[in-house]
Amino acid sequence: MGFESVGIMLHIVPIMVAIIFVLVFAIMISRVINYGKQKTKAEESKSAKVVSKRQHIWGDRSHTNHYATFELEDGERVEYLVPSNKIGYIVEGDHGILTHQGSLFVQFSRQVEDRYSEDY
Numbered sequence: 709m710g711f712e713s714v715g716i717m718l719h720i721v722p723i724m725v726a727i728i729f730v731l732v733f734a735i736m737i738s739r740v741i742n743y744g745k746q747k748t749k750a751e752e753s754k755s756a757k758v759v760s761k762r763q764h765i766w767g768d769r770s771h772t773n774h775y776a777t778f779e780l781e782d783g784e785r786v787e788y789l790v791p792s793n794k795i796g797y798i799v800e801g802d803h804g805i806l807t808h809q810g811s812l813f814v815q816f817s818r819q820v821e822d823r824y825s826e827d828y
Contacts, residue, residue: 758803761777774789778816802819
């Protein structure tokens, strides 16, 4: 009995490894294709307000994804994955111009309000 189960495992394990490999490869290819589709879309700029920011830490705390949620003029809220080198320039409550390319974040240009425009 013991040798028969080992023989079955010698057939099943390579098949399972192959299935997992194919699934991981398919997911990677689909992400590359999706990214390519988003990069071919035209860049759009819209007036928006920064509603919130959040982080997702993964990989035993060695990787951090940064997200920002923007509220557009029509009230729609959208969330984008923001590169680490740009997240520090985005502050909750700021108003500005959000530029995106499909579902990809491009930039957020803050509009600075002139606090000294009133006559004293």
